[in-house]
Amino acid sequence: MMNSVKTCKLCGDTFRTKHPDTITVCGKKHTVICVICGTEFIASEYSDTKTCSRSCRGKYVVKSGIQNNINKARMQDPSKFDNFVEFKSDPAKYILDNFGTSRPNTYTLSKNIGIDIAIVCNYVNKVNAQKSCHIL
Numbered sequence: 001m002m003n004s005v006k007t008c009k010l011c012g013d014t015f016r017t018k019h020p021d022t023i024t025v026c027g028k029k030h031t032v033i034c035v036i037c038g039t040e041f042i043a044s045e046y047s048d049t050k051t052c053s054r055s056c057r058g059k060y061v062v063k064s065g066i067q068n069n070i071n072k073a074r075m076q077d078p079s080k081f082d083n084f085v086e087f088k089s090d091p092a093k094y095i096l097d098n099f100g101t102s103r104p105n106t107y108t109l110s111k112n113i114g115i116d117i118a119i120v121c122n123y124v125n126k127v128n129a130q131k132s133c134h135i136l
């Protein structure tokens with residue numbers, strides 16, 4: 001396959017890639033400023049991440065509303081949307097705030113947040129919050 005020439009989204013250098021549709025930054029290390037907390041961090045290679053950590057990433061997703069629309073429609077109980085948004089932004093903190101250290105299971109969480117157990121598990125796994133709850 002032919003390499004395509006692309007311009008790096010972060011530093012503006014041109015580089016070659018076999019995957020022009022998915023790769024948008026060059027392979028150099030870039031210092032980036034987190035859009036949520038302002039911390040400077042080194043972006044990993046070939047990544048145009050905008051946030052420094054998983055917890056900032058969660059906040060960014062909520063703030064940018066990327067997933068809100070998709071998931072509100074899929075909620076079992078849309079009246080619990082605020083709980084869900086809070087949970088989504090930081091599952092471990094949400095669990096601690098609402099259940100203390102009692103480690104609820106994902107069924108209890110799914111009732112509390114009004115979403116499917118599978119989606120609860122998704123978020124828990126995504127941020128490695130498995131220690132905060134029991135996955136059923």
Ligand SMILES: [Zn+2]
Binds near residue numbers: 026
């Ligand atoms: Zn670059």
Ligand SMILES: [Zn+2]
Binds near residue numbers: 036039053056
């Ligand atoms: Zn940050």
